[in-house]
Amino acid sequence: MTTVENYARLTNRQIAARGLIGGAPAVDAAAEAERKYSREPGFPVAILIAPATIWLVVFLFLPLLSIFIFSFWKSTGHGMTPAFTFENYRAFFVTEGFLDSKNPDFLTPSIFIRTLWTTFRFTITVMALCLILAYPMAYFLSMQVEDFKWQLSLFLLVMVPFWTSYLIRAVAWLPMLGRHGLINEFLLDIGAIDEPVSFFLYSEFSYTMALVQLYVVLAVGPIFFSLAKIDKALIEAARDMGATPFQIFREIIVPLSLPGVAIGMIFVFVMLMGEFATAVVVYGGKTSTTGTVILNYYAIANYPFAAVNAFMLMLAMMIGVTVILRVVDIRKEL
Amino acid sequence: MARSTPERRRKARVKAGFSVYYAIFLIFVYGPMFAMFTLSFQGPRGGVTFPMRGFSFYWWERMMGPSSVGDIKSSLVRSLILAIIVMVITAIFSTMLAMAFRKKFRGSGVLFYAIMSGLMVPGVLLSLGLASLLRVVGIPAGWWYSGLGVHVVWTLPFGFLVMMAVFNRFDGDRGGRARHGRRRVDGF
Numbered sequence: 001m002t003t004v005e006n007y008a009r010l011t012n013r014q015i016a017a018r019g020l021i022g023g024a025p026a027v028d029a030a031a032e033a034e035r036k037y038s039r040e041p042g043f044p045v046a047i048l049i050a051p052a053t054i055w056l057v058v059f060l061f062l063p064l065l066s067i068f069i070f071s072f073w074k075s076t077g078h079g080m081t082p083a084f085t086f087e088n089y090r091a092f093f094v095t096e097g098f099l100d101s102k103n104p105d106f107l108t109p110s111i112f113i114r115t116l117w118t119t120f121r122f123t124i125t126v127m128a129l130c131l132i133l134a135y136p137m138a139y140f141l142s143m144q145v146e147d148f149k150w151q152l153s154l155f156l157l158v159m160v161p162f163w164t165s166y167l168i169r170a171v172a173w174l175p176m177l178g179r180h181g182l183i184n185e186f187l188l189d190i191g192a193i194d195e196p197v198s199f200f201l202y203s204e205f206s207y208t209m210a211l212v213q214l215y216v217v218l219a220v221g222p223i224f225f226s227l228a229k230i231d232k233a234l235i236e237a238a239r240d241m242g243a244t245p246f247q248i249f250r251e252i253i254v255p256l257s258l259p260g261v262a263i264g265m266i267f268v269f270v271m272l273m274g275e276f277a278t279a280v281v282v283y284g285g286k287t288s289t290t291g292t293v294i295l296n297y298y299a300i301a302n303y304p305f306a307a308v309n310a311f312m313l314m315l316a317m318m319i320g321v322t323v324i325l326r327v328v329d330i331r332k333e334l
Numbered sequence: 335m336a337r338s339t340p341e342r343r344r345k346a347r348v349k350a351g352f353s354v355y356y357a358i359f360l361i362f363v364y365g366p367m368f369a370m371f372t373l374s375f376q377g378p379r380g381g382v383t384f385p386m387r388g389f390s391f392y393w394w395e396r397m398m399g400p401s402s403v404g405d406i407k408s409s410l411v412r413s414l415i416l417a418i419i420v421m422v423i424t425a426i427f428s429t430m431l432a433m434a435f436r437k438k439f440r441g442s443g444v445l446f447y448a449i450m451s452g453l454m455v456p457g458v459l460l461s462l463g464l465a466s467l468l469r470v471v472g473i474p475a476g477w478w479y480s481g482l483g484v485h486v487v488w489t490l491p492f493g494f495l496v497m498m499a500v501f502n503r504f505d506g507d508r509g510g511r512a513r514h515g516r517r518r519v520d521g522f
Contacts, residue, residue: 048434049445052427052490056448059483060455063463070466079469137359140352154356161363172366175373182369213362266454274456291458303466310462321454 071307134219142227219264226260262328428493
């Protein structure tokens with residue numbers, strides 16, 4: 001359309017608009033149409049968002065805020081009283097003999113810091129394994145499967161376990177890994193071992209394995225979506241210009257899938273840091289995560305100390321998520 | 335019939351390799367659950383280990399009967415009722431929210447992140463916060479209000495994103511107004 005035509009159309013619309021609203025100042029018709037259609041049919045925004053906002057304040061914001069507040073309260077042995085004390089934080093960071101050079105615990109980090117560190121260490125290992133396993137899976141589904149119907153059904157088949165209870169999936173490892181479990185029976189049958197190995201269950205091995213199985217699907221989803229969004233024409237163009245498959249992968253596919261990787265890793269990271277049930281089921285409670293520490297202190301009614309652990313966990317999560325977002329600027333990539 | 339070039343053969347091999355990987359992946363993800371399911375048909379003397387000692391519905395019958403650990407029927411019914419209430423509330427909320435989010439409004443960014451944080455707040459934190467808060471206020475926790483409240487926080491982001499996508503499809507031909515929201519949905 002030429003500029004002249006465009007101008008003519010605009011003028012016509014303006015005339016029409018002016019005709020509708022009588023002697024009022026000229027209003028750009030397009031802007032007015034925009035305003036008219038932008039109005040929600042019937043409901044003001046405030047009414048639409050009010051119930052959900054109140055719900056989120058009561059069940060999301062207040063609980064998290066109260067964790068912070070209660071972490072300064074005083075434990076009374078069977079409950080807590082309002083106070084403003086840093087005693088709980090001191091107990092979290094420092095053991096009794098921390099500054100006493102004669103004490104065997106001299107300058108040793110407290111058990112709670114070490115637990116948080118263990119939780120973090122497991123989290124990083126499992127995150128790495130999840131990424132290694134999930135990326136090829138997402139790549140296969142998005143790039144290798146061409147038919148959309150197949151793509152969708154194969155993707156859903158992978159994602160279904162996400163909708164089952166993770167407790168069920170954690171418990172399901174027991175018959176696999178136990179002394180008389182499937183893996184031991186299999187290894188005995190093929191003669192790889194002479195007697196059942198107890199190493200498989202209640203060990204770092206079983207814990208890591210179960211966690212990877214539980215959370216790998218959380219990584220597959222976002223990576224799949226970001227890979228599927230890549231314009232296939234881009235890859236064609238690169239190929240036509242003589243790029244090798246490896247170059248295409250490194251220069252196009254990896255950078256464009258980074259936002260998906262970041263989102264997937266954030267999900268896995270946050271879930272793993274808050275993990276508490278799996279350690280009990282497949283690690284036999286031999287080691288604790290900060291999640292189990294929180295629950296234990298809640299169970300013995302020391303709420304302020306549970307709150308301190310929870311707050312430190314929250315802080316560690318925020319730092320982790322910020323780091324991931326620093327590495328990949330999701331907002332810029334979108 | 336397509337000609338069999340080296341390039342084509344290489345591609346087929348890569349695809350076959352990935353398919354094998356897919357199969358192993360599925361076994362990894364589903365295997366333990368199927369093993370557990372099979373073991374539920376153990377004979378009365380068997381435990382959670384292979385080989386099976388007979389085949390029976392003994393444990394299934396035990397589950398249906400009364401027990402000291404927990405009554406399966408009432409807990410199943412309770413789960414079901416909770417699920418239905420959560421479903422209805424989530425559906426209503428996410429429809430309303432998605433209608434509101436068709437246009438940018440004051441605080442829409444904050445609200446968007448608040449909804450999304452439901453995906454990321456671990457249960458242990460939310461439960462601890464709410465349980466101790468209720469204790470201070472003096473209300474005993476119960477599945478049908480505090481439990482319900484937390485569950486909606488967890489399900490809301492899913493419903494919200496789906497409804498945003500649905501509304502954006504409606505608005506697609508009405509111009510760029512919906513574009514802002516749509517880009518955010520794609521991101522997730």
